[in-house]
Amino acid sequence: MKFFVTGATGFIGQALVLRLLRDGHEVKALVRSADRARSLLGADVALCTRHDGSMGESLSDSEVIINLAGKPLIGDRWDDRTRSEIRSSRVDLTQEIVDLIPEDGKERVLLSASAVGVYGNRGDEKLSEEAPAGSGFLAELCSDWEAAAFAAEKKGVRVACLRIGVVLDRGGGALAQMLLPFRMGAGGPIGSGKQFVPWIHRRDLVELFVEAATNPEYIGAVNATAPQPVPFAKFAKSLGTSLRRPAVIPVPGFMLKIIFGDAAQVLLEGQNAVPTKALQFGFTFEFETLSEAFDDITQNQGVSITPFNDDLPESSYLQKRVPRYALKTRTVIPAPLKDVFSFFSQAENLGILTPPSMQFNITRKSDEMKAGIIIEYRLKLGIIPLFWRTRIERFDIDDRFVDTQEKGPYLSWWHEHRFEEQDGHTIMTDTVLYSVPMGRLANTLVVEDQLKEVFSYRTSMMRLRFNAKPS
Numbered sequence: 001m002k003f004f005v006t007g008a009t010g011f012i013g014q015a016l017v018l019r020l021l022r023d024g025h026e027v028k029a030l031v032r033s034a035d036r037a038r039s040l041l042g043a044d045v046a047l048c049t050r051h052d053g054s055m056g057e058s059l060s061d062s063e064v065i066i067n068l069a070g071k072p073l074i075g076d077r078w079d080d081r082t083r084s085e086i087r088s089s090r091v092d093l094t095q096e097i098v099d100l101i102p103e104d105g106k107e108r109v110l111l112s113a114s115a116v117g118v119y120g121n122r123g124d125e126k127l128s129e130e131a132p133a134g135s136g137f138l139a140e141l142c143s144d145w146e147a148a149a150f151a152a153e154k155k156g157v158r159v160a161c162l163r164i165g166v167v168l169d170r171g172g173g174a175l176a177q178m179l180l181p182f183r184m185g186a187g188g189p190i191g192s193g194k195q196f197v198p199w200i201h202r203r204d205l206v207e208l209f210v211e212a213a214t215n216p217e218y219i220g221a222v223n224a225t226a227p228q229p230v231p232f233a234k235f236a237k238s239l240g241t242s243l244r245r246p247a248v249i250p251v252p253g254f255m256l257k258i259i260f261g262d263a264a265q266v267l268l269e270g271q272n273a274v275p276t277k278a279l280q281f282g283f284t285f286e287f288e289t290l291s292e293a294f295d296d297i298t299q300n301q302g303v304s305i306t307p308f309n310d311d312l313p314e315s316s317y318l319q320k321r322v323p324r325y326a327l328k329t330r331t332v333i334p335a336p337l338k339d340v341f342s343f344f345s346q347a348e349n350l351g352i353l354t355p356p357s358m359q360f361n362i363t364r365k366s367d368e369m370k371a372g373i374i375i376e377y378r379l380k381l382g383i384i385p386l387f388w389r390t391r392i393e394r395f396d397i398d399d400r401f402v403d404t405q406e407k408g409p410y411l412s413w414w415h416e417h418r419f420e421e422q423d424g425h426t427i428m429t430d431t432v433l434y435s436v437p438m439g440r441l442a443n444t445l446v447v448e449d450q451l452k453e454v455f456s457y458r459t460s461m462m463r464l465r466f467n468a469k470p471s
Contacts, residue, residue, distance in 0.1 A: 001213070004058055006030045006093065007068030007113070009040045011172040012164075012205060014352055016066065017041055018464040019206045028058050030069070039362045039377075043348040056100045064213045065101070067112040067149065069093050077261040078137070087141060094148040103155045111212050112149035114161040116198045116225060118142035121269035124196060124231075128276035129163070129221045138265070146221065160218040165198035165225035165273060167205055170297045171355030171457040174199075178239070179298075185245045191253035193233030195270030198225040201287040201296070206464065211283055223275045227288050232270065235290065242294035301456035302470025303329045305448050308433055313416070317393060317404045321412035323433035325443060329455055331428045333468040337421040340428065340466065341398050344417055345369050353458045354379070371395045374406075381409075381450065411435040427471070430455070 003020055007013045008029035020027050021044055028046040031037035037047055048054040059065065071089040076082045094112060101108065119127050120134015133143045146161045153159050167173045181187045200208075205224055212218035230238070240247025256264040275283070287293040308326040312318045333340050343349055347365045354360040357380075364376035375390040388408040395401040398419065405413035412435040420427045432451070436442045462468040 001063045002026045002028070002061055003213075004028050004030065004062035004065045005068065006066070006097070007070065008045070009037050010068060011169075011356055012113075012167060012202065013068050014040065014356065015169070015202050015461070015464050016068070016206050016209055017045055018352060018461055019210060021045075022465050022467065023210070028062070030055065030058070036361065038348055039351040039360060040356075042343075042352045043346045044343075050096075056102075059097065059100050060102050060104070062108070063106075064109045064111065065097065066209060066213075067094055067097060067110065070113065073138075073266050074260065074263055076263070078263045083137065087144070090141065090145045091148050094145060095151070098148060098152045098155075101152055101155055101157060105156070108157045109213055110149060110152045110157050110159045111209055111218075112146070112159065112161050114142050114146050114149075114163045114221070116163050116165050116223065116271040116273040117266070118146070118163055118221075119271045119273060121195075121265070122271055124194075124272050127223075127271055127273045129223055130276075136265070137262070158216065158219060160212050160220060160222050162205075162208065162212065162222050162224040163273065164205065165200050165223075165229070165271075167202050168199055168293050168297060169202035170453065170460060172357050173202065175239075175297065176357050179243075182236075182239055182243055182245060182247060186249050187236060187240060187245070187247045188249040188251065189233040189236045189247075190251045190256070191232070191268040193236070193250065194231050195268060196229045196272040197232050197235045198223075198229040198271050198273040199235070199290060199293070200224055200226045201293045203460075203464070204285050204287055207286070208278060208283060211281075215281060217281045218277075222277050223273050224278075225273045225275050226285055226290075226293070227275060227279065228290065229270075229272050229274065230290055238290045239294055239298075242291065242298045299456075300452050301329075301459040302331070303327065303452045303455045303459075305451065313414075313433075315393065315402070315404075315414060318412070318414055318433065321414075322435065323412045323414065324435045324439065325433070325448075327430070327432035327434070327451055327455070329430045329459070330471045331430075331459060331462060331468050332471045333426040333428055333462065333466045334424075335426055335466045336424070337398055337419055337426045340426040341419050343465070344419075344428070345395070345401055347375050350377070353461050355454060355457045358454075369395060369401070375403075409436075411437060428468075 003025050008017050031047050034047045048058050071086050117138035118133050120139040150159050236247045253268050305327045308323050351360045359380045362377045366373040373392050389406045390403045391406050393402040393404050400418040402416045414433045416431045418429045436447050459470050
């Protein structure tokens with residue numbers, strides 16, 4: 001099928017694009033910057049912008065339109081300008097999309113994002129899709145957003161608005177700013193702790209979009225939340241349990257109001273929303289409980305790091321830059337070796353395998369992958385911007401390739417990607433030999449956990465793209 005996706009470079013969009021590609025769908029993404037989007041979405045996605053004149057043609061050609069675009073609600077204080085930008089990025093864009101959909105008799109589906117904020121602050125009242133909309137800025141915004149999408153029904157389009165809850169996964173989303181304090185034992189409830197958190201694991205959300213694209217029962221409002229929402233106090237306790245850390249330090253509501261102003265209501269208000277329709281339609285959630293979701297998100301995905309004491313591989317680079325540590329991970333990928341090797345050997349696909357919080361962006365690459373080429377990119381570790389220059393030391397098609405860091409944060413970085421075909425599957429083995437400034441102290445306190453998280457994130461994205469699993 002042919003999909004048109006807005007918001008494709010976001011936390012949900014990146015995962016959804018990979019999942020659609022796994023099923024062999026054609027995906028075209030509406031983006032603001034084609035160069036930036038290519039770094040984030042990889043080589044297999046077609047791109048268009050609102051101003052290049054191709055949006056109408058792209059919509060006409062598409063069978064399924066997935067509308068995820070929207071300015072983040074948290075970040076800026078909600079002055080008049082910010083409220084206008086939040087509204088325009090959702091309602092105005094949706095209206096533009098609907099206006100450009102042709103009335104040509106072709107069967108189409110529009111899946112438009114909405115949010116559980118449509119219900120307003122309703123305490124512990126259980127909210128199915130039949131519950132009326134609430135009041136306030138967020139509720140009115142979501143109502144107008146949905147109304148703009150449902151206007152497409154007049155053109156014969158099947159429309160479903162997925163009212164998305166708090167999306168959880170590694171590498172971004174709601175947990176991006178929460179994990180560090182919780183890992184330090186400084187996490188806890190926000191505000192009263194009584195507000196409900198209508199959460200959903202990103203993988204379940206992606207599968208719900210995939211199901212809604214082909215199942216004609218999905219019409220109208222659909223709560224995109226897990227079956228068991230919880231109060232924030234329980235949410236914090238469950239996250240602390242998965243991390244084996246206490247989670248008892250509260251964040252007073254007045255502090256959030258001082259920092260975020262009216263935007264603090266996103267954190268201080270909640271909805272006890274349940275996915276009544278999805279369950280009625282037979283959708284199976286992989287993560288029904290919060291503990292299952294947190295365990296998946298916080299556990300190490302088969303990445304080991306040990307002191308390096310073996311003989312050095314044959315490499316002039318390692319003769320000059322002796323490594324002190326070895327990272328290893330092995331992944332079983334149920335796809336042909338040629339397809340897997342092709343995917344991983346394209347520099348454009350690095351970004352979609354990198355946590356969004358690292359803001360990965362390729363600044364220099366070659367059109368052809370081969371030994372000796374240089375790839376340059378910028379990224380962030382926390383608030384620290386970094387420049388990285390890679391040289392491809394070795395490139396053996398359908399077997400292995402090796403990249404080395406010529407300039408960047410590591411004293412030594414040698415990364416071998418090795419591929420082996422086995423019973424129709426591909427076994428991918430990564431070996432990284434590295435050294436860091438400040439030696440054992442920096443590796444123990446910072447680097448080891450960061451690398452495990454980066455490679456675990458990559459495994460989670462590979463699962464979306466290839467249904468891969470660590471071995």
